[in-house]
Amino acid sequence: MPFHLHFGEQDLLRCRFAVSPLWETQAAVRTLARPERHGYHLPWLRRIRGAADGIDLRPLWALMPESGHNPDFFCPPPQGPASTFEEEIALVRGTPVTTARDDIAAALADAPGGPDSPVGRALLKDPARTVQRLADLLEQAWHALVEPDWPRLRALLEADVAYHSRRLAEGGFERLVGELSPRLAWQDATLTIVGMRGDHVRVLGGQGLVLMPSVFSWPDVVSGYEPPWQPAVIYPARGIGGLWTRVADRTPDAVARLLGRVRADVLCALDEPAGTTGLAQRLLLAPSTVSAHLAVLRDAGLLTSRRYGHQVLYERTPLGMALAGSDPDNA
Template identity: 75%
Template sequence: MPFHLHLDENDLLRCRFALSPLWETQAAVRTLLRPRRHGYHQPWLRRIKGAASGLDLRPLWSLMTDGGHNPDFLCPPPTGPYVAFEDEIAAVRATDPELVAQDLKLTLADRPGGPHSPDGRALLADPARTLRDLADLLEEAWRTLIEPDWSRLRALLEADVAYHSRRLAEVGFARLLGELSPQLTWTDSTLTLVGMRGRHSRVLGGQGLVLIPSVFAWPDVVSGYEPPWPPAVIYPARGIGGLWTEPGASTPQALARLLGRARADVLCALDEPAGTSTLAHRLGLAASSVSAHLSVLRAAGLLTSRRYGHQVLYERTPLGIALAVPE
């Protein structure tokens, strides 16, 4: 059934992008529950298999079904564009237990047996303890699954926001939504999400909308936050097809002979805009070396750069794109 979010002019003025390491954490947990749905992440799934086996994720998985309501308190929309995981999980821990109980009842209503099932009664018997246990498990999942790769994930998410912010300025909000995902349409001040299970309709009432790119959401768009949580739409980030590509795997040999292997690898690693530290981590090179290569490539007209947030992002020019085409 379609989801409908009704916006007025004040909501449009308050629409913003944000990143959420907490969302990526719970989405990674969900990916482990249904690994076959996520072909793009098979290299990551193989690599973290051993570490993930030490986590008992069943309490979280029991609340993560495809249909119906999922607990909003486990991943509330971020309050700012760049919120640290530590701040997000602190906000989760500070949730009122009464609100946790209400949210769990909504979630359990879509499960066999509902709130009166043995599992439902156990969760609702002590909402404060349930909250503490689930937050502890999310924090453990963050340390094990996401934090080791967060610089790589964050770079891709920041590049997505930079790209779509530019597209917002170029084409406007209505057209941008269709570019975020074909599941999003805009008609008569109403944002419709198709392909969703269940039914959801919300008048935003001037709160605005948080747009959150996600590495692990593909191919879905996610929404459905209930008050008091702010409305949000989570959409698949651009560029996940090359997220786990090994350094230099796509560098044409002819380009490596022309520019030198390291410099060619830097150029070819920029399928999406990225900063110096991200490229250094991705390619296993010193940041100073990557910085020098970026300067040469930019001076040669193969790259352009712009400041976004706390860092400078580099991306290929049309000439750089043409040179980096695989053989």
């Protein structure tokens, strides 16, 4: 059944983008239990397998049924465009007991075994303790599974936000919706999400909508969030195809001979806009080295730069795209 989110005039004015490390953490946990997602993240899976085996993720998986309700308090929509994991997990730990109990019960009702299973009874017996236990597990998962790669992930997510913010300014909300995912449609002030399990209708009522790109939810679109949470739509981030690959493997030899190997790798790594820290992490270089090469490439007219949030994002100019071997019309 499709989900329907009904907009009023004020809702369109209050749509915003956000990046959530907590969302990516719980989505990474979910990915471990979803073999159909493994193909997108094989290098990551091979690297974190030992760390994942050291965490008992079963209480989290028990509340992640493949169809039906998943707890909203796991990952409430971030309050700002770039909240830290510490800020987000603090909100989880502060979840009211009644809210947690209802959320847990709703998830267990859709899970195998239901609330009367041994794990279900254990989770419902003391909701306050359960919230802290789940927050502890999410924190362990963050440090072991996501934090080591967060500069790379954040760079891709922020590049997606920068790209779609520009597209929103150029074409408006209706055009943006069609570009986020083919499963999203806009008609008569209603955003429809096709292919969701269950039936969900919500009038936004002036709260607006949070739009969040996601790596580990790719290629799915996720939505929901019952009151008091702000409505949100999580959509597949752009550029995931090159996320885990070595940039050097994609740098043309001719470009390397012209610019030098390292500088050419920096240019060719910018399939999506990125900042110095994210590029350095991907290229296994010192940030100062990457910064120096970015400055040269920008001065040569191959890159442009603009500030987004806490960092400066670099992207290729049409000349830089042509040199790197990409099509400017499809960038």
